[in-house]
Structures are given as structure tokens and as C-alpha cells.
Amino acid sequence: MNSGDTSFMLLASALVMFMTPGLALFYGGLVRAKNVLATMMQSFICLGLVSLVWVVYGYSLAFGPDAGGIIGTLKYVGLSGVTLQPGPYSETIPDLLFCSFQLMFAVITPALITGAFAERMRFSAFVWFTILWSTLVYSPVCHWVWGGGWIGELGALDFAGGTVIHINSGVAALAAALIIGRRKGWRKEPMLPHNLPTTILGAGILWFGWFGFNAGSAIAAGELAALAFFNTQVASGAAAVSWIAAERLVRGNATTLGAVSGAVAGLVAITPAAGFVGPVSAVVIGLVAGIVCYMFVLVKERAGYDDALDVVAIHGFGGFWGALATGLFASTAVNPGGADGLFFGNPGQFVTQFIAAAAVMVYSFAVSGILLKIIDKTVGLRVPEESERTGLDLTEHSETGYTFG
């Protein structure tokens, strides 16, 4: 065991944890004032719900000994067998610390989806969905890519979770937006962000925490962490600039929401690639992410589904670009433990990336959809129209976000 790696991973885990309240702020500022608390609650409470699931069986399903390449066994139920000594996933940090780090990823992934159904989902339905989704979608997909399952075995590269977290949640978000339906008054009534300064603060926190997310995925305090750290910074910065440049061209104005959305798109896109590509490639990945995710947002306006906070565009599509970009730009010169991508003489990697991404998209969309349908039939997904008009802070939580005087 090594105190350098251990202290780094402790801090990295804390950084990733911080991203969940950061996400709460990011999403909270984007909705109308009457729904700010309900929106933030949906992110925040994942810290509780998913932690419970993770301890009881979530970690085991994700990282337990492999069964058929599909799922982990229940050997680690109740974290039995997960000790303070190094385990199967690292030689230099306590196994429980690896479990902690992974827990923070498991927490934020369902929180990301909440942006799609903001301002209309019943809290009880949300709780059920989060628990079941974490169990039936997150843990299996995590296992496929990182836990010894078939996607990892296929040779797909996902350094910090572009597929496990972002494509996964992005596609689930699409299923959710389609099944739960549009907000009442969508496209007829103005639904403006009520507090963009909060959103900007949230984006800053996400960026900061993402250093833990990407650099921490090296699971060690060394060269790969340094590479991932730098790539994270430049990809996000590039994407912020390219998004607002695209905005300026298309709409005539660079917006602050565009700048922070671009930054998040860049963070998403570099996530799978962070430890496999060189810094200049990272810049290119970011530049492209800002532009294509912005384009996707414009397309969504015409598509007619109400993904309130653009989860599909930024996490789904951004993650998809990131996964493919990894298949283009990965280089063993940069990380000998990775692979070469198409631009470095290995087109097969690009195909592998595409297969992995596509498989997760299909699985996540299908299972998320089924879960939502079941919950709709039993508990009911949406709040009644009257509650939607009043605002979910009052109807779901008996609270008001802002009381002046």
C-alpha cells in the first residue's frame, strides 16, 4: 500500500462527491423558481439513496467476481470481503477506498438523468426509479466496462466513464423525456432559467470536481493522473470557447449559459479519453464537443421532446462523441497501457468503441424505458397538472425556495 496513491484517491473521491451538489446548483438555476428545491433535491438525495444501494449490493453487482461477462456476483453483499487492504482493483490503495471512489460515480449518474424530467416528476416515483435504475442499469453497465465484464474484455477504452456514466445517463434521459412527456405549457409559456449565477457556480464546481473524476480514474498518483488532469482542463476550456463561437455564428450572441454548457460538454467528451490521448488531441476533442453538442441542442428544439435541461445533448451525445474520439485519438505513445486509435494506425479501436457505445445505448434505453413504464403504472410518474402549475417545491416538499421579507 502506498500513502501517495491513497491520499490522492481519498481527495479524488471527495472531489467527485462534490460534483453532485455542484450538479444540484447547475440544474437548480436552470429551472423556474417554484421548482428549484425539488430539482436540487433530486440530485442531492442520490447521495443517500445510491450510497445505501451500493453498500448492500450495488458494489457487488458492479465490481464483484464476474459471472458470464454480464454481472458481478453477490460475493461482496454488505461489502463483505471488501477490506482495508489492497484488493483486486488496485495494489496500492485500500479496497474500501476503491469502493468509495466508485460510489461517487454511482451517485452522480442517476442525478444526471434528472435534468430530463425536471419540473414534473413525482418525488416518490423518482426515489423508486433511482434505486431500481442504479441496480438494473448502472451496476451492470459498470460491470461490463470496468468490473471484468464483456465490454472491457472486448478492448473498449473508457478511462473515467464516458460510456458508464454519460452515454448511459444520456440515453436514459431520452427514454425519460419521451415517456414522462412534455411540461404543461411547453413552447407556449416562457420557462426561463431563474438563477443563472447559481448555474454558473454549479458548472465551476463540476469542473473542479471533474479533476477528481478524470485524474482519479488513474487510481494512482502518477503520470496518468497528471495526463488526465491536463486533458480535462484543456478539453473543457476549448469546448466552452467553441460552443460560444458557434452560438455567435448561429444566433448572434455568446451567452454565459452557452459558455458553461460548452465547458460541461467538453468535460463529458474528454471523460473516456482523458488517460489515453495527448493534450493536443484533448483540445481537438473539446473544440468538436462544444460545436456538436450545441448543434444537437438546436436539433432538439425541432425534434419535439422536452429534455428540460439538455441531458441528451450534453451527456448522451457528448459521451458518444467522446467514446468515438477515444477510438480516433488514443495513443500508446501517451499511455502504453491503453491502445492506439484510428489516427495512430488502428481503425479497429474505433469500431470497438462504437460497438461498446451502441450496446450501452440500447440496453440503457430499453431497461430505463421499461422501469419508467412500470413505475408509471404503479406509482405514477408525473405530478398532477395542478401541482405542476403550483410548483413542485410546495407540492412535493412543502417548501419555498425563496422568501423575501
Add this chain to the structure above:
Amino acid sequence: MKKIEAIIKPFKLEEVKDALAEIGIQGMTVSEVKGFGRQKGHKEIYRGAEYVVEFVPKVKLEIAVPADMADKIVETIMTSARTGKIGDGKIFVTSLESAVRIRTGETGREAL
């Protein structure tokens, strides 16, 4: 007695208040309102969506005055609130039936 309601541009409030103080008006009620007349609103853009917001922020002043001062007060407000551009606002004068000072119970002109 008359009630004077003036809807003016928010940044003009200080100027109007000072001008009224100079002619002896020491009290008023002010509320923040929105409205539009001939002044156009503005466009806001959030990600893919464009919103036209027609309402423009304004300030509404309400003053209760003796009838013989009404014309002078309207004149004063007009001069101090005017910019010459569309959206300067409007002043309405209505008859005030009665007024009461809550603390003392005084009515009529003594209450103003």
C-alpha cells in the same frame, strides 16, 4: 383630494422623488411593476430556445394630494421623468373619496 398614479422608468425614480420633495411632497408609495405600451420588449436566448419578453420593468408611484396641487404635481413628475424616448410612461389622476391617517385617525386634507 386626488390620487395621482405615475408609471415611470425605474432609473428616473430618484429624480422624480427629489423634484416632488422640492415642491413639498414628502411621502409616496412605490411599487415595482411590469408593463408595455409602444415600447418593445426584448429577446432572451437560453441554449436552443429564444424567448420574446414583452413586459418591461417600470416603477409605479402613488401619491394622494390636495386637489389644488394636482396640476403642479403632474407637471413636476412629467418634467423630471421625461427622457423623450418611447417608454417614458403615463400619469393618471383620479378623484380620491377619503383618506385616513391610521395612527391619529385624522381624515381629509389633514391625513395627506
